[in-house]
Amino acid sequence: MKILLVDDDPISSNALYDYLLSKGYKTNTAATAKECFEKLQSEEFDVLLLDFVLPDKSGLEILNELAKNTRYNDLTKIMITGFGSIKTAVEAMKKGAYDFITKPIDLKYLIQLLKRIEKEKKIIEERNMYIEHLSNINIDIVQAKSRTMNQVWELAKQIAVSDSPVLLTGETGVGKDIVARYIHAKSKRSNRPFVPINCAAIPKDLIEAELFGSEKGSFTGAIQRKRGKFEIANNGTLFLDEIGELDVSLQSKLLRVIEDGTFYRIGGSELVKTNVRIVAATNRDLKKLLANGKFREDLYYRISTFHIDIPPLRQRKEDIPVFLNYFIDMIARKYNKKTPKFNEEDYNLLCDYSWPGNVRELKAFCERLIVLSYHNEIKEKINNILDLDTKEANTNYSMKFIVRKHILDVYNKTGKNKLQTARLLQISRRTLHNKLKEYGVD
Ligand SMILES: Nc1ncnc2c1ncn2[C@@H]1O[C@H](COP(=O)(O)OP(=O)(O)OP(=O)(O)O)[C@@H](O)[C@H]1O
Ligand SMILES: [Mg+2]
Secondary structure (H helix, E strand, O other): EEEEOOOHHHHHHHHHHHHHHHHHOEEEEEEEHHHHHHHHHHHOEEEEEEEOEEOOOEHHHHHHHHHHHHHHHHOOEEEOOOOOOOHHHHHHOOOOOOEEEOOOOOOOHHHHHHHHHHHHHHHHHHHHHEEEOOOOOOEEEEOOOOOOHHHHHHHHHHHOOOOOOEEEOOOOOOOOHHHHHHHHOHHHOOOOOOOEEEEOOOHHHHHHHHHHHHHOOOOOOOOEEEEEEHHHHHOOOOEEEHHHOOOOHHHHHHOOOHHOEEEEEOOOOEEEOOEEEEEEEOOHHHHHHHHHOOOOHHHHHHHHEEEEOOOOOOHHOOOOHHHHHHHHHHHHHHHHOOOOOOOHHHHHHEEEEEEEEHHHHHHHHHHHHHHOOOHHHHHHHHHHHHHOOOOOOOOOOOOHHHHHHHHHHHHOOOOOHHHHHHHHHHHHHHHHHHHHHHHHHH
């Protein structure tokens, strides 16, 4: 970990410098704000130890300037105050300081602090290993830990270079949308438009005009020529979301554009040429729709030139902790809140949960967790999980879940009579008491 020590008093600065070096920290010093910024610009530092009073600028002013530059987001700022002024220290924390220490410096405390920072930085670093930022579409993608999902991303990357259609299938919330964007971002079309259209969200009689455009006067309300998504997406990618909902009558027109890149606008006689790459997605079973005559077979074979099936979260449980950590951290930052620490029991339960709404459900849960109270949300979630209808054989619950559910069921059935519950469960009252406390039910 590299430290920049900014202090204008040579005596205290030198002493601290020597001490930090002796503890194995690579340290550099600056005596003025100007020098501080020069050093920050020419070298990467992890921690800034910043004296409150400098000859050219105050520590608060420096914090302000640092906050304006995202380059310094990962720089941990610790203020050193000579006067022990709590008010300025609080102000500094608001402006992004991590902590403050008072002069004379308690060296033991400082080392503890640095060790803690080092540990936290390591955790963040590990977490960032799983994030890929696609700057051209400004999306952070959480990299998977599971083998199956890694294969999905790998396949997506390989497919991206081709111009052939891709079909993405998978339950709601598994990440079809994000994989579609990834394919676009990794393709040679990446600086051209990515145009999504949700076939389920647009009424049947409007979708044709949305896709293919319309000429002026072609139907009531068409007061001018309208470009369709196929024109807008020219040279880019058209993402046909929920393609299973597309009316059969439109499917042949769609097939034709995919085959030869031409179509007519509604009410138009001019053949329009377009060059789009189709990515389609659905959470329906297209094979079933084929059998029922709801989906054209020729179209199906055309759009599924490449087919990626994204597995649900419950089939790739290793990915759950990565998502949990990422979303909690990301959302906490968004709302400027401290990242809550899970207790182990809760964490394990959440990692074991089947998440029927997949990544979307998990993300929404993290959002509520941060915005509402951590403890209430955790308890509520877990109790909700337990309330799920278990008549259907559910293979996704761990032993712990079942034990918890059973204890709570009996407890509720006895009208919250502890003595009776303990007797029925054949456990001591003390054990029952501890369990209830653990579940937040007492
Ligand atoms: N690998 C990932 N990294 C970051 N966020 C993800 C990842 N996978 C999914 N998400 C997030 O989870 C949510 C659901 O993903 P997405 O919208 O891609 O699902 P979907 O399969 O298209 O769902 P639906 O069938 O309901 O349209 C989104 O907010 C998305 O950003
Ligand atoms: Mg989607």
